[in-house]
Each structure stands twice: as structure tokens, then as C-alpha cells.
Amino acid sequence: MRFKDKVVVITGGGSGMGLAASKLFAAEGAIVAVNDVKAETAERTVAAIKAAGGRALAIPGDVASKEVAQACVAETIERHGRIDVLVNNAGIATIQPAEAYTEWDRIIGVDLNAPFYWSQAAAAQSMIANKAGAIVNISSLAGLVAYPGDVGYIAAKAGVLGLTRSLAVEWAKYNIRVNCVCPGFTDTQIIKDMEAIDPNRFAERRRRIPMQRAAQPEEMAKAMAFLASDDASYITGATLNVDGGQIALSSGWSPG
Numbered sequence: 206m207r208f209k210d211k212v213v214v215i216t217g218g219g220s221g222m223g224l225a226a227s228k229l230f231a232a233e234g235a236i237v238a239v240n241d242v243k244a245e246t247a248e249r250t251v252a253a254i255k256a257a258g259g260r261a262l263a264i265p266g267d268v269a270s271k272e273v274a275q276a277c278v279a280e281t282i283e284r285h286g287r288i289d290v291l292v293n294n295a296g297i298a299t300i301q302p303a304e305a306y307t308e309w310d311r312i313i314g315v316d317l318n319a320p321f322y323w324s325q326a327a328a329a330q331s332m333i334a335n336k337a338g339a340i341v342n343i344s345s346l347a348g349l350v351a352y353p354g355d356v357g358y359i360a361a362k363a364g365v366l367g368l369t370r371s372l373a374v375e376w377a378k379y380n381i382r383v384n385c386v387c388p389g390f391t392d393t394q395i396i397k398d399m400e401a402i403d404p405n406r407f408a409e410r411r412r413r414i415p416m417q418r419a420a421q422p423e424e425m426a427k428a429m430a431f432l433a434s435d436d437a438s439y440i441t442g443a444t445l446n447v448d449g450g451q452i453a454l455s456s457g458w459s460p461g
């Protein structure tokens with residue numbers, strides 16, 4: 206029960222890692238405010254948490270809107286008094302060649318602007334005054350290394366690393382810790398959607414994971430919970446790769 210009575214906001218909590226994290230934080234005692242752009246999936250997560258005896262509320266909306274961020278944060282504080290933890294998890298990706306890339310503004314909006322808007326809202330409306338808070342940003346291996354076909358995602362996820370470090374050093378004086386998880390290949394909808402576009406490429410991609418399997422979303426949720434918890438009380442500005450050994454294999458060799 207590391208999060209007993211803590212108020213935790215999770216963006217993109219309707220599916221994948223956000224769903225797994227919402228359930229894990231709730232199971233450890235948190236009141237979880239679940240955002241998703243799809244209101245029905247946010248509500249589904251809330252219903253699952255409540256059915257398991259936990260506490261949750263839905264705060265649906267498009268994370269890329271600064272007004273939505275401010276309103277969702279305000280609603281959570283109005284209902285539950287404060288925000289202790291923010292997990293900036295919502296994300297989107299695509300596959301398009303850079304020279305014909307049409308998704309730049311949308312992907313930068315969701316994957317980079319949103320973590321800043323939500324962090325700023327949570328800090329300004331609650332964490333700074335309380336002199337307490339933990340923010341966990343979800344970047345990606347794509348924030349550390351590149352692959353062809355999603356320039357916006359790779360730029361945004363690299364930006365999240367800089368955002369994490371910048372907020373960590375600036376808000377340490379307010380006792381707000383800001384850290385980042387870089388997930389490797391994880392079996393969630395975002396990957397299923399991409400695999401549908403290019404199945405051969407993804408089959409090859411799976412073979413290059415040293416641990417020889419994709420991650421499950423629950424394994425990412427555990428990393429998020431660790432960084433958000435007092436177990437990580439002296440960790441800020443850090444990037445935790447949760448990737449089955451992929452970054453360690455950035456040598457160009459196959460896993461063997």
C-alpha cells in the first residue's frame with residue numbers, strides 16, 4: 206500500500222500501460238484520476254478499479270489541450286484536495302517517411318506538449334504549494350535511439366527526456382521529483398496498430414529483443430509505481446530503461 210490515500214493522475218489510462226498503472230496504483234491504496242481521450246475507456250478503467258474495491262474518477266479529454274490539462278487537474282483537486290502523483294502516459298505514434306510526414310503537430314502535441322502542460326498544471330495548482338509531488342513521464346526507447354519512419358515520435362520522446370531533466374532540477378526545491386520511464390517493445394494497442402501497418406518489420410523487431418519477448422504493460426506499471434513511490438525518494442531527473450536489454454544491444458549485432 207505504497208500509495209494509501211494518495212491522489213494519482215494518469216493520462217491515457219484507458220488502455221495498455223495506463224490501464225495497468227491505474228489498476229496498480231489503485232490496488233496500492235491510491236485514488237486514481239483516469240484521463241483518456243476516449244471517455245468510455247476512461248470510464249471502463251474506473252469501473253474496473255471500483256469493482257476491485259478501489260477508488261477512481263474519470264477525467265476524460267484530449268491531453269494535448271492546455272485548457273483540458275488545467276481543467277482536469279482542477280477537477281481532481283476540487284474532488285480530492287490535491288495531486289500527489291502525475292503519470293504522463295498518453296501517447297500516439299505512426300509510421301510515415303519524414304519527407305511526407307503529416308502528423309508532426311498532432312504527435313508533438315500529444316507526446317511532448319501534453320506532459321509539459323499537465324506537469325505545469327499539477328505543479329502550479331497543487332504540488333508547489335504542498336511542497337510534495339512525483340511526476341513520471343513515459344518516454345520510449347525512441348527517445349534514446351532512432352529508427353526510420355516516425356520523426357515526430359522520436360523527436361517528441363527525446364524531448365520528454367529533456368523535459369524530465371529540466372523540471373527535475375527546477376522543482377527539486379519544491380520537493381517535486383520528476384523521472385522518466387523508457388519502455389521497450391510492449392504488447393499494447395499502439396504496437397498492434399503499428400504491426401497491422403507493417404507486420405514483417407515488427408516480426409523482425411521482436412526477434413531483436415535480448416530477452417526474446419515483448420514486455421507486458423504490467424511490467425511498465427511496476428516501474429512507474431517505483432519511481433512515483435517513496436522507494437525512489439532520492440531519485441529525480443532519472444531515466445529508467447525497461448526494455449529487456451535492447452539499449453544494451455545498441456551495437457548493431459543481433460541478440461544471437
Ligand SMILES: NC(=O)c1ccc[n+]([C@@H]2O[C@H](COP(=O)([O-])OP(=O)(O)OC[C@H]3O[C@@H](n4cnc5c(N)ncnc54)[C@H](O)[C@@H]3O)[C@@H](O)[C@H]2O)c1
Pocket residue numbers: 216217218219220221222223240241242243246266267268269294295296297298315343344345346387388389390391392393394395396422
Ligand atoms: N507499447 C510500446 O511498445 C511502447 C514503447 C515505448 C513507449 N510507449 C509509450 O507508452 C505510453 C503508453 O502507450 P501504450 O503502449 O500503453 O499504448 P495504448 O495505445 O494502449 O495506450 C495509449 C492510451 O493513450 C490514449 N490517448 C491517445 N491519445 C490521447 C490524447 N490525445 N489524450 C488522452 N489520451 C490519449 C489512448 O486512447 C490510449 O488509451 C505512450 O506514451 C507510448 O508512446 C509504448
